[in-house]
Amino acid sequence: MHSKSLELPAAELARAAWPPRRLLSTAATLCAVLLAAWTAWALFRWGVLEATWRAASSNECNPQGACWAVIGARWRIVMFGLYPMEEQWRAALACAIAIGAFGLLQWSAMWTLRRVLATLGVACVAFILLMYGALPGMEWVATDKWGGFALTMFLYLCGVIFGFPTGVVLALMRRSNRATVAWASGFVVDTIRTLPMVMILFAVGVLAPMLFPGALSGDKLWRVALAFAFVYGCYQSEIVRAGLQAIPHAQEEAAKALALSPYLRMRLVMLPQGLTNGLPASVNLLVATFKETSIVAIIGFFDFTASAQAAYGNAAWSAAFIEVYLFVGVVYFGCASAIGWLGHRLEHRLRAARA
């Protein structure tokens, strides 16, 4: 017998222990912590210690630090666009109502379909009334003056409120037993999902008046908002359809056995389960849609992104673009994260309720 097979494999074990795992992982962790700490310190020094908070133009700012004075000087353009100065309190109130409605939805007592729809519906109506100035004593502000964060909020609210029911309807149509209906809705949904949203919004916003001249084309903002809602509805319909497909077949058969009408079948049995199944994907889509509202900057609307460009686009502030984009980016990030976080909480709650 070979003597090597009898000896204790201390030498092999020692060799196998190199490179020592714990030392490597500790070194890697240390690198990560140092990197994070250095980045945080550099950002703190640039953004807080050396920053200039008030100045008349970007030339007066400390070049080593951030020039937050641009936000102080130009925040009205960024938040409200070209909205008339005296009426901007209405736009601010409208945005506050929208954010307040969202905050209200965080409260778990509001998590039934009826209450959610009621909250969003009331918020949307109040938003539109305030922005237009339809209440007595207010001056009328046409939609071409709407801009900034208020415009982004409007597009998102309209998109979600009109788009979600559209999506459910399209999904149900695609599942229909009538071949024409299923084929037609499938065709529409697949076509719209293949095309870039920029193209669809551009065609609706800019090119439609060429084909339907005059008053037939309607208001540009409403055209684009409804097109945005329809595109969102097409994406949402695929998620709803997948969610409905994931329901065990026995559920629908049991509902039929109980002699429920198709409407009651959908409302009481299929849709609650289908929408719950598709909730993670729907939350992702809601976050993505919020970011997609920035697309309208390309077709000439003065939304949050375009107003950021306008904010630093004059001679006094042209060097302060990083601060403006950071501010806008942080707001988008905050809103997107808030929507995603609310979605996750809802998901957890529904999964716990099911299990």
Next chain:
Amino acid sequence: MPVRFSTGTALTLVVIAAVIAALATGNLSFLADATSWQLGFSVLPQAPSDPYWVTMGIAILNTIVLATIAIMMATFVGAAVAFIAIAGNPAWSRIASGYVQFFRNMPLILQALFWFAVISHMPGPRQALRFAGFVVSNRGVAVPFFTPAGLAAAGAALAGAVATFWLFHKFRPFQRHRTPIAAAVAALLATAIWALFFPGQSVWTVPQLTGFNFSGGVQVPTELISILIALSMFGSGYIAEIVRGGFATVPKGVIEAARALALPAWVVEFKVRVPLALRAIILPLGSQYTTLIKATSIGLAIGFTDLFAVTLMSINQSGHTVPLLCVMTACFVLLNQAVVSAANALNHAFQIPGTAGR
């Protein structure tokens, strides 16, 4: 019984419908007229005397080139971030997830505008920043690139490697040491081609400042580099999540069984974990690629002349709205359908017979 029809059929019908609509709403003879304007950026030379159909073709090429490079960069960065996230170090996986959150939650157009502003504010060519051969100035980025000699050698190396692997697959003489043999063949072939046809020439050009501009290397204009960086970072966030999700589907028991069989670590990673993870990655990755292709139309916001921007310019100049829109719709549908079909074919090839994927 709900009607079943394949998406491919539907989209083919869209293309046919678009062509018919284009023919019906206006004659397409304007396509042979000269455009009398020039594209800001084109991968092939384009002159104002080129007819519309040539200009549109070059615009399609622009979009394809941008989409290809952006997809490759996004996949590379996204996969790297995903590997950092699953490596097991809690500090690094937090950094990776922070990266993903950051770049997924910002709108793409904001990122594109940001990078455009950053590059536009860079110093001029005389005071340009240089590192590792790259030169960054307010005119864009000048990138070191292969000369024709280098391209020929690189092409020969790639062809040699692919041919070697294919020969091993077809004739199966032995399985060990395939990769070193393929690498040796590639190196030999590249050197042979270089020595035979381009002796003494350099393989690489580095951008040099000559006069007011740069010569050598490839000049990537500001618009292209900013949309490229924005698309890559935006896409890498989503791709990192897809790759990470794919690796999470690999059952722990399979890895433990592979280790129990005393397989070396690299075999466990590349022959067991990666093939199983790829089955869950390919389809979402394909649909993310179609999203990135559609997102190239954002280039309009910063002046990049992709298919969408050139279509709009053509509509402006020629007035033929609907035919041009139909042409653009057909092109996007064909591009997306090509990617989706490729992803489906790849997914089919990766299926393990007998499992749920079939």
